[in-house]
Amino acid sequence: MTQSPATPIPPPTERRRLREAGSLTQAQIAxxxxxxxxxxxxxxxxxxxxxxxEGEAYLDLLRSLEERREDQERSGDRDMTERHSGTGAEGDGLVGDAAADPTGPHPGRPLTPAQAFDALYAFCAPALVRxxxxxxGRRELARESVExxxxxxxxxxxEVARDPDPAGWVRATAYDFxxxxxxxxxxxxxxPEPPPADTADRLLLDVLLDLTPSQRRTLLLYDGVGLDLPETAAETEATTxxxxxxxxxxxxxxxxxxxxLSDPDDLHRRLAELASAERLRAAAAPAVREGSERRARFWTRAAIAFTVALIGTTALTLxxxxxxxxxxxxxxxTVHGVPPPVAPGPLSHKEQRLRDKLRSEPHAGPERLAPQPF
Incomplete structure (x- = not known):
């Protein structure tokens, strides 16, 4: 394929998009x-x-990928193909299986959400675990993070299905966890878990784990996965x-x-070899979906129970x-200056005589109070 006005060179972003739509890595293109x-x-x-x-061979390959994409558009599955084949990851041992077909077994039929999720999981999960x-540096934590x-x-x-790069969305979530x-x-x-059996692999893993988490993540995305610098900066939430x-x-x-490993290509190759040396298996996609639904039901019930308890507490308070x-x-x-109250004590002799006199008087009524002359 020669350069001519009839066959212009695609822009850089279109070159990568065509490669990703064809489920190819940079290493396979090279x-x-x-x-x-x-x-x-x-x-x-x-x-x-x-x-x-080499440039002509590269453009011929891009033209064949473009023709394949046009065939997919005519068959009605272009959106699903672009959604689930755009992993943005390159390398042999650190990316998904390039031979896998993320469009599912029926490319001419729209996929259900479960089928689309299973296709994305099958395409990305094995490499993401590595x-x-x-x-x-932990096998069990790697599987748990991806799941x-x-x-x-x-x-x-x-939200994930509409994302331009669903695999990148999942990768960032797994890395954060x-x-x-x-x-x-x-x-x-x-x-710590048992280290790799090979001495060189063990040394490389020790070197990686000695890096800071931000340096380790950036190096893995750039030299391991194969993202370019702006994409690496965006995914790590850092400036370029x-x-x-x-x-x-x-x-x-x-x-x-x-x-x-001073050469980046050698470093990329060794990272892929180290990742591929471990037998890491991810759970089946249906099991992950069932676990997600089970977790969602648990938290929904917990939220309902908390809401009912809050309503009951509020009603009881009212x-x-x-x-x-x-x-x-x-x-x-304490009030100062006021004498304390005195309880009634025994009557004196004079008071007793007065009481006896009042009791002995036969008269009753107002005349009792009438004054008498002396």
Missing amino acids: ERVGVSRRTVRAWETGRAAPSGR QTYLLT RAFEIAWQRWP ALSPWHRFRPRYRH PAAANRILHARAAVATRMPT RTAPTRYEPPVPPGA
């Missing part, structure tokens, strides 16, 4: 064209333009210069302890609360 993966990355980021015999293992991320994705499936500092307080993760500095510092730390304001009784205070 192998077919006969160039390095770094060259393919430069073509897709716009830092270089395809030229020469990536998370390199991020944490938890897909459970959240299934709970928010309308895996790097949570709260795992250190869980009893099952307080002790900050992401570049993290990559440089991480590469320098790796090269200091392992000089043979039932027992006073209907009018009652001022509080002030505390007692």
